[in-house]
Amino acid sequence: MAAEERLRQSQKMEAIGQLTGGVAHDFNNLLTVIRGSVDLLRRDNVAPEKRQRYLDAIGDTADRAAKLTGQLLAFARRQTLEPEVFEVGQRLDAIADMLDSITGSRVLVRFEVPDAICRVRADVSQFETALVNLAVNARDAMESEGTVTIRLCCDARMPSIRGHGPGTGDFVAVSLSDTGIGIAPDDLERIFEPFFTTKDVGKGTGLGLSQVFGFAKQSGGDVDVESVVGKGSTFTLYLPQAESTVPGEPRPTGQQEAIDGEGRCVLVVEDNISVGQFATQLLEDLGYGTAWVTSAEEALDRLGSDGDGFDIVFSDVVMPGMGGIELAKRLARDLPAMPVVLASGYSHVLAQEGAEGLELLRKPYSASQLSAALQRRIAWANERNG
Template sequence: MPHRQASSERALILALIGRDASIATALLAEAGIASVICRDLEELRARMAEGAGLAILTEEAVRTADLQPVSGWVASQPPWSDLPFILLTGRGGVERNPAAARLSKVLGNVTFLERPFHPTTLVSVVETALRGRRRQYEARARLEELHTREAELRDLNATLESRVAREIDERAVAEEALRQSQKMEAVGQLTGGVAHDFNNLLTIIRSSVDFLRRPNLPEARRARYMDAVSDTVDRAAKLTNQLLAFARRQALKPETFEVGACLSAVADMLDTVTGARIRVVLKVPEACCFIRCDRSQFETALVNMAVNARDAMDGEGTLTLKLTGDRPMPAIRGHAGSRSAFIAVSLHDTGTGIDAGDLARIFEPFFTTKEVGKGTGLGLSQVFGFAKQSGGDVEVASTLGEGTNFTLYLPQVDAPAVERQAGAPSAADSDGAGRRVLVVEDNVEVGRFATQILEDLGYATEWSTNAEAALERLGTAGAGFDAVFSDVVMPGMGGVALAEELRRRLPNLPVVLASGYSHVLAEEGSHGFELLHKPYSADQLSRVLCRVIANRPDIPVGITG
C-alpha cells in the first residue's frame, strides 16, 4: 500500500490510562485497520498533519488538557476535510455528559462511544468513520480534478485570448491596408478623372494661344480662338467647383428664398434642357416653403439631377418635380436622420432605372455609367456635396425598368424679413477713375497680374506681399486707399484675419477677398466680406470694386473709439 494511502487510512489513538490504547490497536488490527498510538496531544496534532483516517480519544486524555493545538488544526482543515473523532467516554454523550459538549465544539465531527463496549461495536464505528473519510478523499480528488481542469481552461482561455487578440490585430492591419488601398483607388480615380478633364481643357487653351500668337491671323479666327479660351476657362472653373462641392469645401453664399418659386423658374428652364419629348411636371404646395442655402448651387443641383434623368429616359418620358415641406429627414445610407423641419424636393423619372450594384457608387466623383463623352461623372457628386454642406442629404431609390427617384432634403427656415437693397454703382463708375486700391497677394505672378488688370481698369494700385506689410502700409488712417483687394490663403496672417482686423481698425475701408479655395471660407463663410472666386474676370473685379467703393460710408476713415 502506498505511504499516502496507508497514512490516510490509519487510526490515531490517544489513551493515556490503562490498556485502552493497546486493546484498541489489537481490535483494529484484527479488522485489518492500521493504527498509531500517540503519547500526547502534540504528537496527535503532528500525526494528523501527516495524514489520518480518524482519531480515537479517551475522555481522560483530553478532559483537562489544552486542546488549542488540536482545535487549531481542526479549524485549518481544507474545505473537503472533516476528520472524524471517536471519543471513548464513561458517562455517555452530550445528553448525560456536559463536558462532551465542549469537546464537540472543539473537535467538530465527534462520535461518542460509551464504555464498556463490545469489540464489534468499536470496529463498526471505526469502519463507519473510515467510509465517511474515504468519501471526503473522493471529494478531494474531484476538487483536485476540477482545479486541474480549471487551470487547463485558464491556460486554454489565455491561449485563445492571445490568439484572438493576435487575430484581431491582424484583422485590424488587414482592414487598414484595405482602407488605404480603397483610398488610393479613390484618389487614383479622382486624380485620373481630374487629369483627364484638365488636360482636355489645357489642350484647347494651349492650341488657341499658339494660333493667337500667329501674325496676320484673320480677325474672325482670332475672335473664335479668344472665345474658345474664355469658354474653356469657364469649364475649368465649373470643374473645380464641382470637385469642391463633392468634398464639401466650396465657399457657399447662403440666402433665404422661397423654394416653390425657385422650382417654377427651374422647371421652365428644364423644358429647354431636357428637350421637347420629355414632359416636365411640377407639383408644389400652396403654402410657401423657405430654405437658406446657396441658391445658385441649389439650382445647379436640380439641373444636374434633371440632366441625369433625361439621359436615363433616353430623351423621352416624364420628369416630375415635387416639393413638400415640414418633413423630418429619414436616416439615409446609415446616417442618422432628423426630426427637425426639412423641405424635400424629389425628381422622379420614367427611365431605365439604376442597377442595384451602381446605386452605392453613383455619388462618387467621376463614376458614370454613360458612354465616353456623355458625362464627366461629377454632376451627382456635386448634388451630394452641396446637400451635405448645406445641412441636408440626398436619397435615391430606383427599380430597373420603372425609373428613379432622387429626393433632396434641406433644412426649412422661417420666412425672411424684408431687407434693404444696397445701392448699385452708376454707369459713371464703370472704371477705376484713379481710385487707389491696395493689392495683398503673396504669389508674385498673381500679384503682378492683378495690379496690371486694375491699372488697365483705371485704378491706382500698390502691392503688398503679405497681410502684415499691408497693415503697416495702411497705418491708422488708411493711407488714402479707397479699397483693399486681398487673397485669402497666405503665409502668416490670412486674408480673412486681415479683413477682420481692418474692419476693427478701419471700419469704413471696404475689403474684397479673392480665393480659389479656402477651408476657412468653406467651413465658416466669407464673414460678411465681398468674395471673388478664382478664376475671376477683369469685368467681375471691376464691378465688385465699383460697388463696394460706391457703398462706402461718406465719413472720414480712421480709428473708432
Template sequence: MGAAMRAHDWSGSPLGAPEAWPACLRSTVSLLLGSRFPMFVAFGPELGFLYNDAYAEILGDKHPAALGGRFHDIWAEIWPDISPLIDRALAGEPTWSDDLPLTMNRRGYDEQTWFTFSYSPVRDEQDRVAGMFCACTETTGRIQAETALRANEARLQFLDRLGRETAKSTDADEILATTTRMVAEHLSLSNCAYADMDPDEDGFTIRGDWAAEGSPSIVGHYSLATFGERAVRDLGAGRPLVINDNLAELAPAEAATFQAIGIAATICMPLVKDGRLTALMAIHDRVPRVWSDDALALITEVTERSWAHIERVRAVTKLEALNATLEQRVEERTSKLIETEAVLRQSQKLEAVGQLTGGVAHDFNNLLTIIRSSVDFLRRPELPEARKSRYLNAVSETVDRAAKLTSQLLAFARRQTLRPETLDVGARLHAVAELLDTITGARIEVLTQLPAKPCYIKADLSQFETALVNMAVNARDAMEAGGTLTLRLECGAPLPPIRGHAGAPGPFAAVSLGDTGCGIPPDLIHRVFEPFFTTKEVGKGTGLGLSQVFGFAKQSGGDVKVESVLGRGTTFTLYLPEVQPQGPVAALGGEVAETDPGGAGQRVLVVEDNVEVGRFATQILEDLGYETVWATNAEEALDRIGWDGAGFDVVFSDVVMPGMGGIELAKVLKRRLPDLPVVLASGYSHVLAQESANGFELLHKPYSADQVSRILRKVIGRNRRRAVPG
C-alpha cells in the same frame, strides 16, 4: 464643549479659572467653539489644553479627562514626533504638516494614524507668544484606503500576471512550479513549495520546491504527527496552518521539526479535492515575520486559482482541446475577415483616388490642350482678326469650363465657399421647371407638385440651382425614349436615416426629382455619388454632377437620398434645413443696376503673396483706371494702411497667405476702419467656407478683369452712398 467648559472644575488646571483668562485666550476659545472643524489651543507655560466638539472625537477615550490638562500629558506617546513642531510654534513660527504619521493610544491600544494640521502661535496683548493654536483633520481613513487600494492593485496585477503565465501550460507540475516561483518572488520568500496529501491523510509530500540561493530544501515526506496536533487539526480540516517565528510556543516535537528544516515562519494553505489535500507552502527561514491577513488571502486565492486551472486541465482536456481548436478557427477567420476588410477599404480608397485623379487629369488635359493651341495661334503676327477673336473666345470659354469643373470638385469635397441666402423653395422650383423644359426637350414632360404655403431654406442660390440641374440632366439621360420628370416639394419633412447615418426630426424641405427612366442597378446605386463615376459613354458625362449634389447637400446641413427600381425609374430627394425668413428673401430674376465702366483713379491696396498673381492683379487694376499699391503679406498691408486708412478706397486681398491670412486681415480692418471696404479673392479656402457669413465680398479665382471691375465698383459705390448724409 462650551457647556462642558462652564461646568468644569478648573482648580487643578494650569489654565486657572476662566474669569482670569487673558483676552487673547478668550477670543481663541470663542473661535474654536464656533467652528465644526477640529481645533484646539494649548496655552500658558504648561500648555493647558482646550478643544471643541469636533476635536473631542479625535481624542477618543482621552475625552473628557483631557479638558484643561497639560498637552504633554495628553499626547505623551506622540510627543517625540510633535515636540519639534511645538517648539517652532512657541518660538513664533507657524508650521504645517501634511499626512504626518503618528502612533496614538486613544482607545486603549496603539494604532497608526495620519493627520494634516497646522500649529500657529497665539500672542498676548504685549505681542508675546503665550501659546499655540491648532486646526487639524485626521486623514487616517484616506491614507489607509489609498494604501489598501495600492495593495489591491498590486495584488490584482500579480494575479493577472500569474494567470497569464500559468495559462500558457496544460501540465499540472509546470503550472505549480510557475505558481511557487512567482509567489516566492512576489512575497519575497526564501522557500515556496506545494504538497500532496497522502491517500490515508496521515501525512503529505512536499515537492516542486523553489528555494532561494542559500536556503535549505524542504522537499520530502512528512507525517502530520511530526508537525503536531495543530497540523492534524488545521490541515486535516482544510484550514490554513500558520506557524510564526516564536518556536517557543510550539510543542517540542513541532519545534524540532521546524528547526530541523530551518523554518522561521511557515504557512500551509490547503485545498481538499477528491479526498486529497494539496497545499501551497510559503516559508521564511531568514527574516522571521508575522503573516499578514493580506498575505494569507493572497496565498489562499493563488492556491485555489492554480488548482482550479489544473479543475479544468485534467477533467476536460478533450473538451478544452476542441474549444481551443474552435476558438483558434474563429480567431483565424475573424483575423482574416478583418484583414480582408482592411484591404478592401484600402482598395476602395485607392480606386476612388484613382478615379478622381484620372478624371481630373483627363478633363484638365483636354481644357489645357484647347488653351495651349489657342495661345500658340494667337502668337502668330499674321493671324487674321476674325480668327484671333475666335481663339480668344475659345480661351475664355475654356477657362469658364475649368472654373466650373473646379467648383464641382470643391462641391464634392464640401470645400466650396457658399453664399447662403434665404430662398423660397417653391418659387425657385417653379422657375427652374421652366428652365428644365429647355434642357429636357419635347420628349420629356416636366411636372411640378408644390404646396400652397411658402417654404424657406437658407442656401447658396447658384449651388442649389446647379444641384437641381445636375439631377435633371441625369434624369433626362435615363429617359432616352421619353418620359415624365416630376419635381415635388414637401415642407416640414423629417430627415430619414440615409446610408447608415441617423435621421433628424427636422423640419426639412424635401425637394425630389423623379423620373420614369431605366433605373439604376442595385449593385451600382451605392456608387452614384462617387466623383467621376458614370455609366454613360465616354465623352457624355464627367461623373461630377451628382457628387456636386452630395457635397452641396452635406455642406448646407442636409443630405441627399436616392431610390431606384430597375426599369421603372429613379427618384433623388434633396433634404435641406427649413428656416423662418428673418430678412430679405432672394428675389427672382433681379438685375444688378449698370454702373460706370472702369475706375476713376481710386486707390486700391492689393495684398497678394504670389509674385505672378500680384503683378497680374495690379496690372489689371491699373488698366481699369485704378491707382494700386502692392503688399506681399497682411502684416505689410496693415503697416501701409496705418490707423487712418492712408487714403485707400478699397483693399483687394488674397485669402490664403503665410502668417496672417486674408480673413483675419479683413476682421482687423473692419474693427479699425469699418468704412474701408475689403474684397477677398480665393480659389480654395476651407476656412472661408466655414466663415462665409462674415459679410466680406468674395471673388472666386480664376477671375476676369470684368469681374474685378464690377465688384470694386460695387463696394466703392456702396461705401460712398453710406458716407453721404441723409
C-alpha cells in the same frame, strides 16, 4: 477586421485614382485648346477674324475650366456659397420652363407642390444647378422619353442616409423621380463619386451628381436615392427648413458696371507672386493706382492707423499667417471706413463660415468683374459712412 480595413483602404485609393485621373483627363483637354490657340496667336500675320476666333476659344475654354473646378469644389464642400432665405415653391416655378427645355419635348415634367410656404436658407444658384443636374440625369436615364415628377414636401424629417444618423429638426425635401432604367445596386454606393458615370464615353463627366451631393452636405442637408432596375429612380434633396426671411445687406446701385478706376488706389494683398503681378497690372490697365504686399501683416503696416492714401483693400483669402477674413475683421474694427474685397478660388473657412457682410470675388475673375466688385464696395462704404 484587418481584411475589411485593407478593403476600405483599397477602395479609397481607387476612388482617389479615379478622381485625379478624371481631373487630369479633363484639364488636359482644356489645356490643349488653350495651348494650341496661344501658339497660333503667336504666328505672324494672323488674320483678324482668325485672331478673334482663337481668343474666343481661349475665353470659352477658361469658362469651362472654371465650371469644372466649381463642380469639384462643390463635391469637396469647399466652394464659397452665398446663402439666402428663399421660398422653394417659387424657385421651382421660376425654373420650370428651363427644366422643360433641358429634358426635351418627349419628357413630361410634372410638379407636385403644396400650397404651404416652404423656406430654406441656401445658395439659390447652387440649388437651381442641383435641380438641373438631377433633371439631366433623369433625362439620360430615360433616353429622353418618359416622365419626371418633382415633389416638394415641407416639415420633413431627414432619415438615416448612407449610414449617417437621421437629421435633427425640420427639413424641406425636394424629390425628383424618373421612369428610366434605374440604377444597379452595385452602382448605388458610388453614384455620387466624382467622374463615376455609367453613361457612354462623351455623354457625361460624372460630376453632376457629385455637385448635388456636395451642395446638400455643405448646406446642412443630404441627398438620398432609391432605385429599382427597370422601373426608375428617385433622388431626394434634403435642406434645413428656415422659419422666416432674413434681410440681407443691400447693395448700392450705380457704378456697378463701370470699369474705369478713375485713379482710386487699391492695396493688393496676395502671397502668390504670379497672381499678385497679374492683379496689379490688370488694375493699373483699368485706371486704378496700386500697391502690392504679400501678407496681411504687411498690409496692416502699410495702412497704418488711418489708411491714408488707399481707397480700398483687395485681398486673397488663403494666405500664410493671417488670412483674408481675419484681415477684413481687423480692418472693420480698426479702420471701419476702409472697404475690403476678398478673392478666393478655394477656402474651407469661407465654405464653413460663409461670407456674410463681405464682398467676395470668386477666382477666376474677369477684368469687369474685378472692377465692378471694387466700385460696388467703394459705393457701399461711401453710403454707409455718409
